[in-house]
Structures are given as C-alpha cells and as structure tokens.
Amino acid sequence: MTRIPHESSGEPNPLQVLTLDRLRQRTSMKWRTYPEDVLPLWVAEMDVPLAQSVVRAVTDALHLGDTGYPAGTAYAQALADFAGKRWGWDGLAVERTAIVPDVMLGVVEMLKLLTGPGDTVVVNPPVYPPFYLFVEHMERRIAEAPLADGRLDLDALEESFRRAVTGGGRAAYLLCSPHNPTGTVHTAAELSAVAALAERYGVRVVADEIHSPLVLGDAGFVPYLSVPGAERGLSLMSASKGWNLPGLKAALAIAGPGAAAELERMPEEVGHGPSHVAVIAHTAALRDGVPWLDALLAGLDANRRLLADQLAEHLPAVRYRPGDATYLAWLDCRALGLGDDPADVFLSDGRVALSSGLPFGTGGAGHARLNLGTSQEVLTEAVRRMAAALR
The missing domain is CATH 3.40.640.10 (Type I PLP-dependent aspartate aminotransferase-like (Major domain))
Structure with missing residues (x-):
C-alpha cells in the first residue's frame, strides 16, 4: 500500500493550535457534559481547528x-x-x-x-x-x-x-x-x-x-x-x-x-x-485536506509516544500498547486495584473524563479509553491528575 510521509505536509500541528480557554467555548457534547474543572478526554472529538479547505x-x-x-x-x-x-x-x-x-x-x-x-x-x-x-x-x-x-x-x-x-x-x-x-x-x-x-x-x-x-x-x-x-x-x-x-x-x-x-x-x-x-x-x-491530515497524523504519532512516556513515569502499573491507528488509547488499569470501572475514579478524584471500558463488552472491565486527540499540554496534565487521584 502507498505510504505518505506525515511530516511533509508543511501544515502546523492542528493539535497545538487551540488553547483550553478557546476549546471551552465549544458547545458540543465533549465540552458540555462535565463541569469546567474536568479535562474531557472521552468522546471522539478532537481538539483541533478545521482544515481550511x-x-x-x-x-x-x-x-x-x-x-x-x-x-x-x-x-x-x-x-x-x-x-x-x-x-x-x-x-x-x-x-x-x-x-x-x-x-x-x-x-x-x-x-x-x-x-x-x-x-x-x-x-x-x-x-x-x-x-x-x-x-x-x-x-x-x-x-x-x-x-x-x-x-x-x-x-x-x-x-x-x-x-x-x-x-x-x-x-x-x-x-x-x-x-x-x-x-x-x-x-x-x-x-x-x-x-x-x-x-x-x-x-x-x-x-x-x-x-x-x-x-x-x-x-x-x-x-x-x-x-x-x-x-x-x-x-x-x-x-x-x-x-x-x-x-x-x-x-x-x-x-x-x-x-x-x-x-x-x-x-x-x-x-x-x-x-x-x-x-x-x-x-x-x-x-x-490531505496536508492537514498529514500534519494531524504527525501530531497524533507524537502524542501516543508522549502518553506512553508519561504513563511509564507517573502510572507505571497502567498497561498501554500504542495502537497503529485512531486517536484513542486503550488503558489496562487492572493492576491499579480500582475495580471494574477505573474511569469513575479518575473522574471523581482526578477530574479527568475518560470512557469507561465496561460498555466495550468482554475485556472491557478494568480498562478505560483515553482520547489523545488533544494538545501535549492537556495530555500531560491529564496523566498528572490521574496519578494524583491514586494518592
């Protein structure tokens, strides 16, 4: 299959354009389901401006x-x-x-x-x-x-x-x-x-x-x-x-x-x-919109590496195998001892909204899905909050 080098587009990384204050002006489900003190890394919406095309x-x-x-x-x-x-x-x-x-x-x-x-x-x-x-x-x-x-x-x-x-x-x-x-x-x-x-x-x-x-x-x-x-x-x-x-x-x-x-x-x-x-x-x-997509893919690739590094440093018991596609991360939190729904703890005690693994069927208990389609600053802060929730 054809390979397109993501780094060649010349477009800025769409994930690093919008501030959290700007994102909170949005009225979609991602930004209106939880209070403003919660970082929403759950539903499949990315924190990006649209491609100009x-x-x-x-x-x-x-x-x-x-x-x-x-x-x-x-x-x-x-x-x-x-x-x-x-x-x-x-x-x-x-x-x-x-x-x-x-x-x-x-x-x-x-x-x-x-x-x-x-x-x-x-x-x-x-x-x-x-x-x-x-x-x-x-x-x-x-x-x-x-x-x-x-x-x-x-x-x-x-x-x-x-x-x-x-x-x-x-x-x-x-x-x-x-x-x-x-x-x-x-x-x-x-x-x-x-x-x-x-x-x-x-x-x-x-x-x-x-x-x-x-x-x-x-x-x-x-x-x-x-x-x-x-x-x-x-x-x-x-x-x-x-x-x-x-x-x-x-x-x-x-x-x-x-x-x-x-x-x-x-x-x-x-x-x-x-x-x-x-x-x-x-x-x-x-x-x-392909140049924009290529810039996004390069940003997502960097984010999945950042998430792996941050988890290894702050939440080493969480098992995360970076996937080859999507902007979603499947986190195995069973070693944390948080029960079947760790997303509930991360929300209540860390103010980070993830998707519960339970609705994903067999194999979902003890897991959570994280949306890494956001800025590196938000992603880093989210992991910091998740780790703090366990102290």
Whole structure:
C-alpha cells in the first residue's frame, strides 16, 4: 500500500493550535457534559481547528444559500480518488456506493439488508459500544469473538460463525477496521482469512472503516473490500473521524461486486438523511485536506509516544500498547486495584473524563479509553491528575 510521509505536509500541528480557554467555548457534547474543572478526554472529538479547505467549502455554500438536499456522486468520487492515492486501492467503484446519514446508521441499513430479527451479528470485543446498542435495538443477537492480545482471533471467529449459522439462520460479521478502542490495524493476511471464513460459513461481512484515514507511522490500512474473497462484503467509510466532522453527518456505503444487488435494495429514503452541507465538507476534506491530515497524523504519532512516556513515569502499573491507528488509547488499569470501572475514579478524584471500558463488552472491565486527540499540554496534565487521584 502507498505510504505518505506525515511530516511533509508543511501544515502546523492542528493539535497545538487551540488553547483550553478557546476549546471551552465549544458547545458540543465533549465540552458540555462535565463541569469546567474536568479535562474531557472521552468522546471522539478532537481538539483541533478545521482544515481550511473544509471551512472554505462550507462558508462558500452558506454564502450561496446552498443548503438544500444532497445530490450527485462528488463525495464518492473524492473518496475513490483518496483511496487510490492513499491506500493504492483502485477498487472503490463509485457506482457501487450509496450515501447514508452516518456510519452507524449505515451499518444498521446494511444489516437490515443482510439479516432479519433474531439473526446473529458477530463482533470482536472490546469494541465500540454502539455496536451492541444499535444491533440489539434491531432485534438481532450479538455473538462475541473476543480479540486475542489485541488482534483478531481467527479460531474464535470461526467458532462464532459456525454457531451463528447453526439452525439455518442468516448471520453477519460487524468488523471494526481499524479497531476501536485498541487502534489495531488488521493485516491483509488477517482480512483475507476473515473473508475465507465468511465465505465458508455464509456469513456476510459489514466493515466499519470510519477510522481508516487515521493510520499512524508505517502501518498500512488495508480496505476490507480489497482482499481476495471479500467480493460479497460491504463497507462504511466517512471523513468524519479523520477531519473531525462528527457534527456534519454524512457517510458512504460501499459494496463489493458480489453485494451490489443488496446495496441497490437499500430504501431510497435513507439517502435523504445526510446533510448536503456535510457532503460538501467531507468532499472538500478528502480532495483538499490531505496536508492537514498529514500534519494531524504527525501530531497524533507524537502524542501516543508522549502518553506512553508519561504513563511509564507517573502510572507505571497502567498497561498501554500504542495502537497503529485512531486517536484513542486503550488503558489496562487492572493492576491499579480500582475495580471494574477505573474511569469513575479518575473522574471523581482526578477530574479527568475518560470512557469507561465496561460498555466495550468482554475485556472491557478494568480498562478505560483515553482520547489523545488533544494538545501535549492537556495530555500531560491529564496523566498528572490521574496519578494524583491514586494518592
């Protein structure tokens, strides 16, 4: 896959631009859930200004009054071009895409096409909590195939697939790639093995690839639909995580050649959900925001090293293995003796808000997820407060 050197963009590090006072003027969930004395390192919002290409595109749209309904394939074409340059993947066919409101709502629609009430959806815990919430709300059953030391356990996955289809029911596998919360980047060999297992057992794969632009260092992202045997898979992608656009909702569902018929059955009204302004923003990010993204990745790479150093110095009992993707850190706090939910202690006694590990499923107890998409000053202060909470 193509490697892009993060240091070559010439852009300033977006994580080092905004002061804490400026950030506290924001009115989003991250900054309004807790009192002002709490450092919020929990929900997936980064402490960055937007890429200027995005600001210009949205501002121009507002000046034009271009706030109607979305149309056209510019977003899909921008993503296809980005995928070709970034990942060396030329297989993203614009004609096999559909716009959806966001990745998780897109996941829901894909699972509706592939499964019915009572059918099984396999996940790999610890994993993004909405996987459980959305799937169970759809009246599907969750089957867990836990990660093994942070990576896919193919034996556990095969056993889950076998059980899921026993009795003749349909089944799907909701793949998180790159993985949230561990930051694991699945290899081409692992994904090819997944595709082979899915075909063997008749399990349909839906890949949540929202963190795909956020692969750090020398790790290479492999799109699931690019591996042999994945032709009947479906993927969800978006610019929202890479360019910090969660409040501008839009995403793309992408079908492999063998899943095009299913995607065509998606109800037409689903495409009414995305925001036209969001589509404009995401398109601009993918087309013109790559230098900003590269500067961000260099900053995140520095932050994960800083976090490892700070934990080693101040909280050496916390086990942290820096992931190769995302701006999320999965902290194993079990040796601290804080019980199943260490995030509760860090909040009450340290005034640092982390995400509790419990909603991430099996393997989440005794863990917490930290959002390192912030300045080095905030990150350093957060670790200092967490250590002070234990005294």
